[in-house]
Amino acid sequence: MIVNEFPNRKISVNNEPYLYFGGTSYLGMASNTEFQKNIFEGLKKWGTFYGSSRNANIKLAIYEEAENYFSNFLGSEDSLTTSSGTLAGKMVIDYLSRTTKKFFHYPKTHPAVLHPNSLSLFLNGKINPLLQNDISEEIIITADAILALETQPTSFDFLDAISPQKKITLVIDESHSLGVIGKHGKGVFSSINSNKLNRKILISSLGKAFGISGGIIASDKNLIKEISAEPIFISSSGANPAYLDAFLKSDNLYKNQRRKLFNNLDFLEDILKPNNNFQFNKKYPVIYSTSEVLHKKLLQNNIIIARFKYPTYESYMNRIVITANHTKNDLKKLSNLIN
Helix, strand or coil: CCCCCCCCCEEEECCEEEEEECCCCCCCHHHCHHHHHHHHHHHHHHCCCCCCECCCCCCCHHHHHHHHHHHHHHCCCEEEEECCHHHHHHHHHHHHHCCCCEEEECCCCCHHHCCCCCEECEECCEECHHHCCCCCEEEEEEEECCCCCCCCCCCCHHHHHCCCCEEEEEEEECCCCCCCCCHHHCCCHHHCCCCCEEEEEEEEECCCCCCCCCEEEEECHHHHHHHHCCHHHHCCECCCHHHHHHHHCCHHHHHHHHHHHHHHHHHHHHHCCCCCCEEEECCEEEEEECCCCHHHHHHHCCEEEEEEECCCCCCEEEEEECCCCCCHHHHHHHHHHHC
């Protein structure tokens, strides 16, 4: 379906109105008028884009301000903004692959942090035996904080089953959790404190809950320093400075939108009847349906959800996304049809 406007809670397809329960604008920031005002102010100060290397002789102060904020917010020693979450993932994986050859991935991990020679973390439902031998070696484990088609955060208890001989670097993709999951939307990065870890690295898109173009890498100071010296970082443009400026000025807006979102989720939990054909967790704004007919029924009743073939899944996904902008009547209509 091709639309000619941003798909907020309502969209028009062939001049017919639909409710929209797709996308990833969990906090509804992309269409928030107050946030757009902050974007406009940022554009006046920083221009529409700054297409220069971050290592050029002229450096914009907004980058350091934003990265200091993210370091404090995420509980990391340092952080680095990039032009996209995918680029952030590629930078990290490319950097790590030059010194470490053993990569393992949690099932259905996002392609942004999936090394081409990565091995499965689990075999036949159990931890990969290669992680339990006594060989002393460095390994990389990549995982999503919450999988794109799931409603519960990833459990990192599997770390307990890994041999103490392994020097583990954990790379976590927080693209679908940052701004939503955890205290104040901090995600899961700061809550993973396993003594099995030698290093942990966060990568994330900023374009989902936060509603701005760009990506973020967060970890220890040494890793951030080394990645910022990588040719791919030096030769690429940074995140949009106007958007970073708006982000820093919108703390109260984010808090208010997050409050609205969780009010919606509480309301939905009260009216949605449990069913084996879908997963719903009131702490996360997604209903994931395994039904092959639900999306058709919803479409017939002028509701559009996210349905397409995702790269790391075998079948089509049916992802019903709740945002801060949906109304109680929107949720009633949705739940009545699902029920």
